[in-house]
Amino acid sequence: MKRLALLTSGGDAPGMNAAIRAIVLAGHYFGLDVIGYRHGFNGLLEQEYQTLMPSDVNNIIQRGGTILKSARCKAFTTEEGARQAADNLQQAGVDTLIIIGGDGSFRGAVHLSNFWSGSIIGLPGTIDNDINGTDATIGYYTAIDTALxxxxxxxxxxxxxxxxxxxxxxGRHAGFIGLSAAVCSGAEQVLLPELYPNSQPDVEELVGHIQKAQQIRGKCSYIMVISENLWPGGATDLANQINARTGIDCRxxxxxxxQRGGSPVSLDRMLASKLGAYAVEAALKGRTGIMIGECNQRMVEVPFEQTWNKPKELDPYLxxxxQEVFDLVKNSA
Amino acid sequence: MKRLALLTSGGDAPGMNAAIRAIVLAGHYFGLDVIGYRHGFNGLLEQEYQTLMPSDVNNIIQRGGTILKSARCKAFTTEEGARQAADNLQQAGVDTLIIIGGDGSFRGAVHLSNFWSGSIIGLPGTIDNDINGTDATIGYYTAIDTALxxxxxxxxxxxxxxxxxxxxxxGRHAGFIGLSAAVCSGAEQVLLPELYPNSQPDVEELVGHIQKAQQIRGKCSYIMVISENLWPGGATDLANQINARTGIDCRxxxxxxxQRGGSPVSLDRMLASKLGAYAVEAALKGRTGIMIGECNQRMVEVPFEQTWNKPKELDPYLxxxxQEVFDLVKNSA
Amino acid sequence: MKRLALLTSGGDAPGMNAAIRAIVLAGHYFGLDVIGYRHGFNGLLEQEYQTLMPSDVNNIIQRGGTILKSARCKAFTTEEGARQAADNLQQAGVDTLIIIGGDGSFRGAVHLSNFWSGSIIGLPGTIDNDINGTDATIGYYTAIDTALxxxxxxxxxxxxxxxxxxxxxxGRHAGFIGLSAAVCSGAEQVLLPELYPNSQPDVEELVGHIQKAQQIRGKCSYIMVISENLWPGGATDLANQINARTGIDCRxxxxxxxQRGGSPVSLDRMLASKLGAYAVEAALKGRTGIMIGECNQRMVEVPFEQTWNKPKELDPYLxxxxQEVFDLVKNSA
Amino acid sequence: MKRLALLTSGGDAPGMNAAIRAIVLAGHYFGLDVIGYRHGFNGLLEQEYQTLMPSDVNNIIQRGGTILKSARCKAFTTEEGARQAADNLQQAGVDTLIIIGGDGSFRGAVHLSNFWSGSIIGLPGTIDNDINGTDATIGYYTAIDTALxxxxxxxxxxxxxxxxxxxxxxGRHAGFIGLSAAVCSGAEQVLLPELYPNSQPDVEELVGHIQKAQQIRGKCSYIMVISENLWPGGATDLANQINARTGIDCRxxxxxxxQRGGSPVSLDRMLASKLGAYAVEAALKGRTGIMIGECNQRMVEVPFEQTWNKPKELDPYLxxxxQEVFDLVKNSA
Known part of the structure; x- marks a missing residue:
């Protein structure tokens, strides 16, 4: 193994730069050449890359976004695209590719592996925390704090x-940010996709809860957290429906x-640093087709397919x- | 003068608590009795008030919101409402009323003064900074920083x-937050109500600016700040129009x-502290019908009518x- | 079980209020009476307590400090003190006592249990994270972010x-905050008590590292993180010694x-909420003599003695x- | 005028980058060549400079520190140093030099003007706000908020x-940060150099104030803000003396x-943007030997000598x- 390439793909997440730094430093520590492709898989197709030296990642650990830029790339999803990418990697002398992104990026990695024999390793980088095989994803902690x-x-x-x-x-289709933000803000109500797998929140029930809360506490503030993509028309439409049906002023x-930006909080920097360093070590051991995650405080290697094959579960105790103990209405029953 | 009352009215703004604290401390310093009405003018109508001792305002200088609560109050705008308020003030032995709020609250103050002979003094409390007679309003500085x-x-x-x-x-109908946020964030474009007094931004022109910017810098980030109430349908509609007409992905x-909440930044706390203390001093000198403001680093007394009789001007140099010097397109012409 | 009491003891930590809130809400959810002693064990000795209703913990989840106050209490450590506390608890009709604090507070809990037969449960509340049996302590996450x-x-x-x-x-005598802050800030050097169990950092070596770093990168910034209580005379003295020996200007x-204050970050609020709710559930099951912790994302019950019987280990991979991969000097060797 | 040079000198301050950006953009807007010297006057002596294009100042408005670096420079203060600098400026074809720094930097500017006939313009960049001729200095607002x-x-x-x-x-030798931080934090006591021009705080009096405060409010928190350089041995020594004399535990x-770092708050970015743009406009008008400041919301041109010829006054009302109205002890007298 001599030349390590990396790229960031999919939605950006705070901590991606910390991961880039860790990979670059670890790469050089182990004597490798490191290059970075820009704009995700696009850079792979267009051979847009740059050498990455330790001095290039100086003072980026605290920056949001990604110095390598990110993008969606439709062309890459075709066979032709993947073949082109494989050719380009070979031509550039790359033997290991580390991809920082979400499950869409990992699907891209598997797609590429059909046409390229190099080692491919993924790091979970997304604010949504919707990737199996790791307790948290890079960017998730910052997103909760920002929302909070x-x-x-x-x-x-x-x-x-x-x-x-x-x-x-x-949260895309997962309620991680929603649940955490609700618990941490002491929200009076929370609507998460996991709670409505085949149904929708009932407006009457929501209104009933608000009214009971006001009976119990008198007129008071009431905060309802809702995950995106849960209600057709989003929060604006649901607020309108609540207003319309009851005259309650709900904004x-x-x-x-x-929620995607900002300087990463310490836990995202720490997670990114560990995953990044470990990814290089795994590559040196010849691993491929895996995501590096952290479970129960240990670094783990997870086959890509296992990262997306079922919905990740919310913490049931939380x-x-x-929904029960901290529920204002049930609490006062 | 023996009994001083205060209330917060209209939209809440960070620093209102700092103003309450200053008024209460100054009131006690000068040997007055201080009471606070709750829920704005509603409290006046419903005799909902509480004594305010120095210990009641301990440790509130850093809190957002208002411990006295705020509210809109339609009933107060009638003659009957104002008469009731006047009766209640007399009955409570109040001789001075300090109102922290925006120009709507000051109109309420003038309305009340037709029926009550006590002294009424206003403090400018709004994030919008749309009140004449003071360089800044309480809450404005925090709102800019939050937006930024x-x-x-x-x-x-x-x-x-x-x-x-x-x-x-x-910003309601003023561009103060918009202009400041745009300058401070290095925004590529800004749309303010003052720039379109009798017209609307032209979508073609906006698109043209974006395209020229991308010619100059290559594909790059582009941030356009827009004031609320400027475009019918708001940012969502305008973004849709830009997208529709050009295929440019604008979010x-x-x-x-x-923008209304949060711990007040230092300048809001400082302004609120000065205005609050000075309001009590002005009341002791028998002033009435005025707002206390700060202009050019001096405390000023401004008749209520002057606070709303014309639109407050943006800083023309800013x-x-x-619009010129920092404009990406003009700059590179 | 009918009456639940709680107190905060030892150094305060962000998230203590979130824990208080959780305990109070859970207590009422399960139909218990809840009281809070003020000023730690002092309140127990002086019967200084207050009833805690859900409305008392409204809007405190985001506040630093502790609404119950904390204090050190020498009198309590005597037999006489503990007997007095036991009498007072009995007189107040308390059957369960929840103590939020560090290992000193847990030692106090064990001391009390010799004289009182009620149930005693601890929650780990300290920024230092130096308590075994829980992956993190309440306040630790906020302290890292504040330091960072x-x-x-x-x-x-x-x-x-x-x-x-x-x-x-x-960090008291542990390097958790130091290590995390160093990794997350990209510090060039870190000095932790765990790295010098029976020795001291060597000034010559430190100077040598600085000089090599400057050879590699040219003149540049260099940040060395040091844990408190590690160097006699602290950072000021060590900086002086570095300056004196080499003429390097080290500040x-x-x-x-x-580091002890501030609004708790989301993870501290979440941890405190879970531990607080679980503590009440454990009490209802008749548990006593244990601390509630979270290990590997599960709530655990840990006998008090196990929380302090050996030094808690730093994450060896971190x-x-x-020390190796991210070390500027080793990295460029 | 064809070639504009700039440099940052003295203690760094948040907003210096915003000023650099404004100068570069304005320079290009008016068709000038812009270069930046690195490391303050050192760069002038060592001909260490770089061309500055608009793309070089992209996305720096929000960064603390200074991309041009800063430094103290003893060599420059000699006649030989200034002559060398003048030669280098001439050789580089520079006709205008803009210096961002404090009064030490402005003295350097005057020194240089004895040997160089180009135009020299200063911008007040220091967190201490101790420069006459401008209501605030770049960095001051951020420093207050950071302290707060x-x-x-x-x-x-x-x-x-x-x-x-x-x-x-x-605050160096001025109490601006101290006074603002004290008012805004609701500090119980504040010790500023301006209050002790020829004397020192009396420890007995300080202790007396603490004790009276505790009589009035019961045991309570008490925060005393002290400016650096006021008490020999600093806060540590003064705290020790208070402890020693009374047994009061004062930390x-x-x-x-x-206080010197961090992303600049909005007001610092706005001030820096205005001053920077105006400095270029002043240079184009042939001005020299002046600092650009903002007084009462207007841009002003102030001869360098007037910026340091007397101590800048604190806001007497504040x-x-x-000291009176908000003083806990006087307030309750």
Whole structure:
């Protein structure tokens, strides 16, 4: 093994730069040549890459985004695209490719492996935490804190006006950010995709909960956290429906892309540093077709297919205490 | 003068608690009795008030929201409402009323003064900075920083993906938050109500600017800040129009109520502390019908009518450099 | 079981209020009476307590410090003190006592259990993370982020001046905060108690490392993180010695008590919420003499003695990569 | 005028990068060539400079530190040094030099002007705000907020333990940061150089104030803010003296270099943007020997000598309310 390449792909996540730094430093520590492709798989197709020296990753551990840029790449998903990528890797003398991204990126990795014999290793980089085989994904911790800081601020104004807010958070099709943000902000209600696998929240029930809460506490602030992609039309539509049916003034706040950026919090930097270093060590041992994760405080190697073959489970205890013990209405029953 | 009352009214703003603290401490320093009405003018109508001792305002200088709560109050705007409020103030032995709020609250103050002979003094409390007679309003500085922190985060992801974001900020009908947030974030474009007094931004022109920017810099991130209430349908609609007409992928982010909350930054605490203390001193001198402001680093007394009689002007130099000197396209011409 | 009491003891930690909230809500959920003693064990001796209703813990999840106050209490460590406490608990009708604190507080719990037959349950609340039987302690995550934010800022100025800074972080006699802060800030050097069990850092070696780093990178910023209590005289003295011996300008920064405060980050709120709820459930099952911890994402019950009987181990992989892979000098060898 | 050079000198301050960006963009807007010297006046002596294009200042507005680096430079203060600098400027074809720094840097500018006939313009860049002719200096606003955030955190732990903290803030020989931080944090006591022009705080008096505060409020937190360079031995020594004389447990916290770094807050970015653009415009008008400042919301041109010829005054109203109206002891008298 002589030449290590890396790229970031899919939605960006805070901590990707920390992972890049770790890979570059580890690569050089073990005497490898390191290059970085830009713009995800696009860079692979267009041979857009740069040498990465330790000095190139100086002072990036704290930066959001990714210095290698990211992108979606449709061309790569074809056989022709993957063959082109394989040729380019060979031509560039690359024998190991590390991909930082989500499950879409890992599917891309498997696709590429049909046409390229080099070693491919993945790191879980996504704010959504929807990847099996690792307790957390790079970027998830920062996203929760970002969402939480915003909800704390909304709480200030909700309290001042004793108002109802419906706050939409990210998570793609998973409720990790939603659940964490709800528990941590002391939200009065939380709507997660995992709680409605084949159904939808019932507006009457939601309204009923708000009304009971107001009976118990008097007029008061009430915060409902909702995951994106759960309600057709999103938080704005659901807030309108609640308003329309009851005259309750419920305001939507959509946190949006703010959740993807920012300087990574310490846990994301730490996770990214460990996964990045370990990925290089795994490559040196000849591993391929795996994602590096951290489970129960240990580095683990997970075949790509296992990272997406079933939905990752929310912490059942956290769900239970949020839905039962901390529920304002059930608590006062 | 023996009994001082205060209330917070209208939209809440970070620093209102710092103002409450300053008024309470100054009141006691000068030997007055201090009470606080809750829920804005509603509290006045419903005689909902509490004594405020120095210990009640301990450790609130750093809290967002308002410990006295705020609310809109329609009933107060009638003659009957104001008469009731006047009766209640008399009955409670109040001779001075300090109102922290925006121009709507000051109109309420003038309305009340037709029926009550006590002294009424206003403090400018709103994130929008749309009140004449003071360089800044309480809450404005925090709102800019909150908007800016969010835009900085969006920039991370915009840069990683070389994407275009349209970010809607608050400001009611004024562009103060929008202009400041745009200058401070290095935004590529800014759309403010003051720049379109009788017209609307032209979608073709906006698209043209984006395209020229991409010619100059190559594909790159591009951030457009837009004030709320400027475009019918808001940022979401405008982003859709830009997308539809050109295929450019432009994403909307609506910062929303997050901008109203949070621990006040130092300048809001400082302004609130000075204005609050000075309001009590002005009341002791028998002043009434005025707002206390700070202009050019001096405390000033401004008749209520002057606070709303014309639109407050943006800093023309700041507008000019943002629109000319810092404009990516003009800069490279 | 009818009456549940709780107290916070020892050094305060962000998230203690989140734990208090969880215990109070869970207590009421299960139909218990809940009271809180103030000022740690002092409140137990002086019968200083208050009833805690759900409304009392409204909106405290995000506050630093502890609404129940904390304190050290010498009197309690005597037999007489513990007997008095036991009498008071009996008189107050308490059958379960939950103590949030560090290992000193748990020793106090064991001491009390010799004189009182009620159920005693502990929650690990300390920024130092030096308690066995739980992956993290309440407050630890916030402390790392606080330290990290400060070090990131020092890095800005270190970079601008290409200067050497020696930054002292907390941790009592453990290197958890130091190691995490060093990895996450990309520190060039870290000095932890676990690395010097029976010795001391050698000033010549430290100077040698700085000089080699400067040979490799040219003049540049260099950040050395040191745990408190490691070097006699602390960071100030060590910086002086480095300066004196070499003429290198090395500046000390002692982060100090700033690390104990602040709004808890999401992970501390989540941990505190889970541990607090679980503690009440464990009490209902008749458990006593245990600390509730979280290991590998599961709630665990740990006999008090096991929490302090040996030093808690640092993550060996994290130590290794920081000391080897990320070491600037070894990396470039 | 064809070639514009700039440099940052003296202590770094958040917002210097925003100023660099503004100067570079304005320079190009007006058709000038722009270069940047590195490491302050050292770069001038060693001809260490780089061309600065708009793309070089992309995305730096939010970064702390200075991309041009800063340094102290003794060699420059000699006649020989200044002559060398003048020669180098001539050789590089520079006709205007913009210096971002404090009064030491402005003295350097005047020194240089004795040997070089080009135009020299200064921008006030220092966290200390100790420069006449401008209401605020670049970096000051961020430094207050940084100090304040730390003090807010210390307040959490001070409150939990009802403890006394002595917090040392920066400011060189001026009390701007100290006064602002004290007012904004609701500090119980503040010690500023301006309050002790020819004397020193009296330890007995300080102790007396603490004791009276505790009589009034019961045991409680107490925060004393002290400016650096005021007490020989600093906060640590003063805390020791208070402890020694009374047995009161008073803990020192020295905020230190943390105050110099961090992403600049909005007001620093705005000030830097305006001053930077205006400096280029002033240069184009042939101005020299002046600092650009902002007074009462207008850009002003101030001869260098006037920036340091007398101590800048604290806001007397702010001093008075902090020392009188908000004084816990006087307030309750």
């Amino acid at each position: 800081e915003s909800i704390d601020k909304v709480r200030d104004t909700a309290d001042a006006f004793e108002r109802i807010f419906l706050i939409e958070v990210m 939507p706040v959509i946190l949006g892309h703010v 769900v239970r205490i949020q | 922190e969010s835009i900085d985060k969006v920039r991370d992801t915009a840069d990683a993906f070389e994407r275009i974001f349209l970010i809607e900020v608050m 909307p982010v609506i910062l929303g109520h997050v 507008v000019r450099i943002q | 934010e400060s070090i990131d800022k020092v890095r800005d100025t270190a970079d601008a001046f290409e200067r050497i800074f020696l930054i002292e972080v907390m 000390p920064v002692i982060l100090g008590h700033v 130590v290794r990569i920081q | 955030e730390s003090i807010d955190k210390v307040r959490d732990t001070a409150d939990a333990f009802e403890r006394i903290f002595l917090i040392e803030v920066m 020192p916290v020295i905020l230190g270099h943390v 001093v008075r309310i902090q």
